[in-house]
Amino acid sequence: MLCRPMSEVNNLTAVRLEKRTALLGRGVPAYGAAFPVTGDVGEVRAGFVEGGKVTMAGRVTARRDMGKSHFLDLSDHSGRMQVYLQDKALGEEVVAVYGLLDIGDFVGVEGECFTTKTGEPSIKAEKFVFLGKSLHPLPEKWHGLQDVEARHRQRYLDLIANEHARNIFRQRFAIIREIRAFFEERGFLEVETPMMQAVAGGAAATPFETHHNALGMDLFLRIAPELYLKRLLVGGFTKVFELNRNFRNEGVSRRHNPEFTMLEAYWAYADFDMMATLVEELVCRVAQKVCGGLKIEHNDQEGMVRRTIDLSRPWRRAKYRDLVEEAEPGWFARDVSGRRNRALELGLDISHCVEDYEVTQHVFEKLVEEKTIDPCFVIHCPKELVPLAKTNPEDPSSLDVFELIINGQEIAPGYSELNDPVVQRERLVEQSGGEQHKIDEEFLHALEYGMPPAGGMGMGIDRLVMLLTGAESIREVILFPHLKPRAEA
């Protein structure tokens, strides 16, 4: 029932169209022009002074008519304010216009602040104008908009009807603002690098493809900004970050949207350990500012606390091997087939695991990652898992990297970035599986000029927002998540 053509309007819309026509027939603009206001609805409420004059506009979200006096609720993102209208005060002509009002219309009022006998701060309207007629009824006033599909397809209705949704997005954009402030304070430069790339590098994922007509070349939407940010280290920048969209042409799920927001930061002369501290400080600052503390509570639908995540520092740092050994003692003492058998005994599905390290990784995911709720930096992961990091000088089978786990999920990886162009080329060739066109030669060429040692980190912002708001699905934290179009829409 979405986006129906005007020819298929139902009765409710037809009635509203008639009211629109009636307004215009009376010479009353149904879609008014500029209407300078004292402030947003919430600001007017906050600045309420008995007897004070205010001008306010908003959407009518409730009306209570009582013969010759009327109460309206005007709302916007910031809140709700009651307006009181008296027929006697408005005059015959405005009363007739008021009769053409529907819930959902935008109106403007001017009047005096007063408190009703029930104690409700209100505006006694002296002036009443239409600013925007609504042709469709709003979702039900008490239950709001419940239908998940409609909430995502028509997010504007979700935002009108559901305060919870408004709060999540307010928090999302506060989080992003705080991230920028954090890096700014530490002297990092926010940069922009190409979203359209000739080679989609920096991660292992299927890219979206497009074509540049004038240049006659195929391009890919980036799957990561990493290889360009490193070019900036070559160019002499020492602290850079980018906070913007990545695109991956893969499945859509509770945790995946085809376009998602990624933070990447690179810090010359630092390493993975310094980056871990940076991430720790970043997340704590954001949580402190946006959530008001370091204990993050996730609630169930009844509002009961389902889980508490404690972000208090210092966060645990533990080696990958030690965590696996802790969860499954004796794991590394077994031989390859011993590990396979033990994984099967543990009830793990390892049928698709070819390599030994994959079996271990499966044990890690099920027995460590999924059970780690409070923050933990998993350090020195096996080198098969990460192609762009430096090997640990003390243990060549592992890397100088961390993977931050919070709430059973990977939140942020960080590396001591590989800056040896010869080793980097070997790794990329290995990763490309022999497909030359998947290797970013220009990046390797840049690296050959010399890149300083550096620490790097990445963080999926959508997942961070989920973590901090308790949202169960990525669609709850993305304003307009991708959904299949409806057949008739």
Place this chain on the structure above:
RNA sequence: GGGUUGGUAGCUCAAUGGUAGAGCAGCGCCCUUUUAAGGCGUUGGUUGUGGGUUCGAGUCCCACCCGACCCA
């Protein structure tokens, strides 16, 4: 891709295989301090789409569309 599950009025939800209903919204009337205002009356449906079974299908079966959850 596989499994489970859902789609009924504008919205929120009902309805043993047997006349598709309620609340809100809407429409009409009453009401000058209400706030899920109230009172009386009333309109509104190709039950996601297309087939099938049946005397009879919102309900059972098949296919498809669009979601949700779990798994890969």
